[in-house]
Amino acid sequence: MARVIADPKSLPERTAPIPGATPPVYTLPYKDLGHPDEVDAFRKLVREIRHQPPARPK
Amino acid sequence: MSVLLLDTSAVSILFQPDHVLHQRSFEIVAGHQWFISFLTRGELLPWPEVNRWGSARREELNRHIDLCTTLFADEATCVIWASIVAQSRIAGGRSQQPMRGSPRRPVEWDLPLVTADHRDFEHLDALTLIPLTP
Numbered sequence: 001m002a003r004v005i006a007d008p009k010s011l012p013e014r015t016a017p018i019p020g021a022t023p024p025v026y027t028l029p030y031k032d033l034g035h036p037d038e039v040d041a042f043r044k045l046v047r048e049i050r051h052q053p054p055a056r057p058k
Numbered sequence: 059m060s061v062l063l064l065d066t067s068a069v070s071i072l073f074q075p076d077h078v079l080h081q082r083s084f085e086i087v088a089g090h091q092w093f094i095s096f097l098t099r100g101e102l103l104p105w106p107e108v109n110r111w112g113s114a115r116r117e118e119l120n121r122h123i124d125l126c127t128t129l130f131a132d133e134a135t136c137v138i139w140a141s142i143v144a145q146s147r148i149a150g151g152r153s154q155q156p157m158r159g160s161p162r163r164p165v166e167w168d169l170p171l172v173t174a175d176h177r178d179f180e181h182l183d184a185l186t187l188i189p190l191t192p
Contacts (some may be wrong), residue, residue, distance in 0.1 A: 001180060001181060001182075001183065002182050002183070002185040002186065002187045002188045003180070003185070003186045004176070004180065004186075004188065004189060005187070005188055005190075006086075006188070006189075007086065007188075008060040008062055008086065008087070008090055008170060008172075008188055011059075011060045011170060011186075013059065013060070014060065014061050015094075017125070018061060018091075018093070020127060021061065021091050021093070021127045022091065022092065022124070022125060022126065022127045023091070024059050024089055024090055024091050025086055025087070025088060025089075025090070025091075025092055025125050026089055028072070028075070028084070028122070028125075029121065030084045030118045030121055030122065031075055032073050032074050032075060032115070032118055032119075032122075033115075034074060034115065034161065035076075036074050036076045036078065036080075038074065038078045038109065039070045039071055039073070039074045041069050042105055042108075042109075043066070043067050043070060043174070043175075043191075045108065046066050046067075046101050049101070049137075052178070054111040055174075055175050055177070057119055058179060
């Protein structure tokens with residue numbers, strides 16, 4: 001089984017950097033004005049494309 | 059600071075600030091480096107096309123995706139893919155294509171996977187999951 005954690009702050013610092021990595025993200029420099037339902041519709045579409053069943057309830 | 063791999067569900071939720079999971083998700087990933095697999099990038103790019111977004115919103119999505127480093131595949135990725143697919147088959151009941159979301163790369167780089175679809179991946183041994191839940 002995978003290890004499940006709630007907060008990445010509990011993870012140890014990574015010692016070896018990954019080459020070409022973008023900087024850490026502290027703010028989002030834009031604000032999407034779309035409707036939130038679009039996100040769920042898109043996630044559903046992606047699962048259909050992958051031929052995955054609908055996401056199971058959390 | 060940690061290095062996180064975001065799957066398609068996580069990136070799309072983080073793009074839309076009014077989504078019910080957005081605020082909690084951003085609290086989890088803020089201050090860390092974001093990575094995505096090339097498959098996640100490939101899944102996100104058609105989103106504007108499918109929904110016929112205008113140019114401004116397309117550009118916003120591109121800026122959002124560019125906050126992430128994209129990890130591309132190589133021979134080692136293929137080997138890990140094979141192992142994970144076998145593990146998923148043995149676990150049974152999982153999709154035959156369980157890895158479309160991204161996990162071969164987090165396993166290879168030892169990156170924790172941030173996802174709202176964590177139940178798809180919880181059977182994988184060599185993976186750390188950070189679920190996005192309300």
